[in-house]
Amino acid sequence: MLHRRRRTPVSSKAIALAKTQTNSRLLQAFSALFISAVLLLAMVMSAAAQDRPATFADLAEDVSPSVVNITTSTIVAGRTGPQGLVPDGSPFEDFFNDGEGSPRRSSALGSGFVISADGFIVTNNHVIEGADEILIEFFSGEELPAELIGTDPNTDIAVLKVDAEDLPFVEFGDSDAVGARVGDWVMAMGNPLGQGFSVSAGIVSARNRALSGTYDDYIQTDAAINRGNSGGPLFNMDGDVIGVNTAILSPNGGSIGIGFAMSSAVVTNVVDQLREFGETRRGWLGVRIQDVTPDMVDAVDGLSEALGAMITDVPDGPAKDAGLEAGDVIVTFDGHDVADTRELVRIVGNSPVGKNVPVIILRSGELKEMTVTLGRRETAEAAAFPVEEETPQEDPGTTNLLGLTLSEITPELMEQFSLADSQEGVVITAIDAESEAASKGLLAGDVITEAGQIAVVAIDDFEDRVLEARDAGRKSILLLVRRGGDPRFVALSLTE
Known part of the structure; x- marks a missing residue:
């Protein structure tokens, strides 16, 4: 037999009470959630407010005693033209003239800061350049003469020294660390x-x-x-x-x-x-380099993106002694990845003279590690970049390829384009004005010494390199071009 359970009647008051209790619990939960959100927002806003300094007064008070005013004095010849002119975009100081047509004393103003208790001071080279006298004014009002310790025009930095003890000073921080990021x-x-x-x-x-x-x-x-x-x-x-x-x-x-x-x-x-x-002693690698551009990527075996520094010339020096060659792409130097030529120059310049440095290069599609013993840049900057000797061709060939009219070198062309007696390669005698070669700045008189990173001494060599590149499915070919002895790589499309 089936029995049905009898339902207990529920009054309307009980239902109303249950609804009230439920709504109350929901209201309490919502209130708690709202209060939590408000507190969280307040904490975030408080943290953000803490990131913004309420005042710079404490910082200014702490560092002011280490900052100095610099006045320089120079005896100059009489005025021969407008005075007080400075290079555009630089806060170079004004000169105050005290006469015309005869020697006069010229003054200039600048700033600096003390970096040691015994009186070493850093400033810009252009502030004290050519000065006969340098006077330092401290925050306290005290004035002391300064001696020039050394300058570096390349970075516009100079170091001075005053005869003093227990000076307040500041220290250098890490410009690549937190506190020097964009927005700080x-x-x-x-x-x-x-x-x-x-x-x-x-x-x-x-x-x-x-x-x-x-x-x-x-x-x-x-x-x-x-x-x-x-x-x-x-x-x-x-x-x-x-x-x-x-x-x-x-x-x-x-x-x-x-x-x-x-x-x-x-x-x-x-x-x-x-x-x-009293002078700089920068590391010297001894190469000429250029940036790797996107249009070179397809033309160079092993390159997947436009990174590194491509060697265009290797004169006698550290790199040549280590076996580096034109066409090598430097991808790391002393453990640092090389993004472009500017970064490589900075890393090499900051390296000690005489250091044995590991260098990883890309050559013929393979990575190779070389070791270079760095020389000193300051003693090598005037060194000439030699070129190899060659006997000019007597019966020159000519060709028209990639928007270029090319000829083997003759005495007539050497004279016409002022080429060196020892120059080898094929010379550009004309350029299609609407070609890619023209858009990339190639000119008549430029000499192509390599194509596809292989030496070119005759027209046949050049034609063979172009044919090989096309057969290999390349979209472009890399040319090493010399103009007045200065080399650079240029990638030209093979569809020309």
């Missing part, structure tokens, strides 16, 4: 427009800027930098110097928020050498 707060200090000690603040606007120097590694900032700030420090929020204020980009000579400070990563090495030797 920074503070500049110096003597803008001769107004005396002054502070400005901003952020790091960009990194790794290059202006015109071989070793440039500038920090760009929107902290105000004006004439007179040259040589002053750029501080991070810990009070460490991460840059030396050097230049501005401006249409009117005043700050528009685009200033440049040479990074401490470059400056510290220069300062150490100037203090020890």
